[in-house]
Amino acid sequence: xxxxxxxxxxxxxxxxxxxxxxxxxxxxxxxxxxxxxxxxxxxxxxxxxxxxxxxxxxxxxxxxxxxxxxxxxxxxxxxxxxxxxxxxxxxxxxxxxxxxxxxxxxxxxx
Amino acid sequence: xxxxxxxxxxxxxxxxxxxxxxxxxxxxxxxxxxxxxxxxxxxxxxxxxxxxxxxxxxxxxxxxxxxxxxxxxxxxxxxxxxxxxxxxxxxxxxxxxxxxxxxxxxxxxxxxxxx
Numbered sequence: 001x002x003x004x005x006x007x008x009x010x011x012x013x014x015x016x017x018x019x020x021x022x023x024x025x026x027x028x029x030x031x032x033x034x035x036x037x038x039x040x041x042x043x044x045x046x047x048x049x050x051x052x053x054x055x056x057x058x059x060x061x062x063x064x065x066x067x068x069x070x071x072x073x074x075x076x077x078x079x080x081x082x083x084x085x086x087x088x089x090x091x092x093x094x095x096x097x098x099x100x101x102x103x104x105x106x107x108x109x110x
Numbered sequence: 111x112x113x114x115x116x117x118x119x120x121x122x123x124x125x126x127x128x129x130x131x132x133x134x135x136x137x138x139x140x141x142x143x144x145x146x147x148x149x150x151x152x153x154x155x156x157x158x159x160x161x162x163x164x165x166x167x168x169x170x171x172x173x174x175x176x177x178x179x180x181x182x183x184x185x186x187x188x189x190x191x192x193x194x195x196x197x198x199x200x201x202x203x204x205x206x207x208x209x210x211x212x213x214x215x216x217x218x219x220x221x222x223x224x225x
Contacts, residue, residue: 030210041148041198043216048209086154088209096142096161096208097169100154 002027002091006101013108019074021104023087032070033098034061035086043086046072077108112137116201116217123224129188131220133201136182141203143184144214145176148198160184161206196224
C-alpha cells in the first residue's frame with residue numbers, strides 16, 4: 001500500500017510570499033492529485049499529474065517520478081489561498097481509489 | 111460541463127434514526143462514484159465506491175450502506191445512526207477508469223450531526 005507523507009503539516013506565510021508544499025509517496029504511481037479544501041469543507045481538484053510540471057494561475061505542481069516526490073508551489077500568496085492542501089495517490093497499480101496525505105494547513109496573513 | 115449535487119447540505123439526526131444522503135452527477139456517463147467521510151479534524155476516509163450500476167465496493171465495514179440505482183445517482187444509507195456517524199460526507203466522481211486516469215471531482219458535502 002502506498003504511504004503518503006506531506007510536509008509541512010502547518011504553514012503560516014505573509015501575503016506575497018512564495019510557498020512550497022511537499023508530498024512523498026512510497027510506491028510507483030500512474031498519477032498524483034493535489035486537492036484544496038476550503039475552511040467551509042468544500043474540496044476542489046487543483047491538479048492531476050503523472051510527469052513534469054503543470055501550471056494554473058499562481059499555482060504550479062511538479063512531480064519527480066524517480067524520486068517519488070511532488071511539490072505544490074503558490075506564487076504571490078494571498079489570504080484567499082488559506083486552505084488545507086492535500087496530496088493523493090492510488091494505493092497500488094490498477095486501483096480505483098486514492099490514498100490521501102494528512103494535508104498541509106496553509107494560513108496566509110495580510 | 112459536469113456538475114455534482116449533494117443533498118441535504120446539513121442534517122441533524124437523533125441516534126437510532128435512519129439516514130439517506132443522495133448524490134447525482136450531471137454531464138457525464140458511466141462515472142466512478144465515491145462516498146467519503148471526514149470526521150472533525152481528520153482526513154478523508156473512503157466509505158464506498160462504485161464503477162457501475164448496482165456495483166458497490168465497501169471499504170469500511172459499519173452500519174452504512176450504499177446503492178447506485180441509476181448511472182449517475184449514488185445513495186448512502188443507514189438503518190440506525192450512531193453517534194460516531196457524525197461528520198462531513200462527501201460524494202465524488204471520476205471518469206471511468208478511476209483516479210489513476212482522471213481527476214476526482216467532489217460535491218459540496220453534507221454535514222451530519224448525530225445527537
